[in-house]
Amino acid sequence: IKVKDTRDSLARISSNFYGNPSEKMKLIGVTGTNGKTSITYLVKSILEKANMKIGIIGTMGSVIGDELFNTSNTTPESLLIQEYLY
Secondary structure, X not given: OOOOOHHHHHHHHHHHHOOOHHHXXXXXXXXXXXXXXXXXXXXXXXXXXXXXXXXXXXOOEEEEOOEEEOOOOOOOOHHHHHHHHO
């Protein structure tokens, strides 16, 4: 199969394979130059106090519940992101 954009195609295929997990949850994105990790963990703490299930994908790795997954890239490939969301 030949595609125009392999990254876009992998993202779409990965999402479909895992049943489009991002459609079943609320997602929060944090952007900027400085303080992203600090803000992310602050929001995580607040939401956990509200008994919400939390996951983080970021510079220091990915956190799903209490489990930490080391990642080699700041932003993992789309297949791995979909697996984490699943």
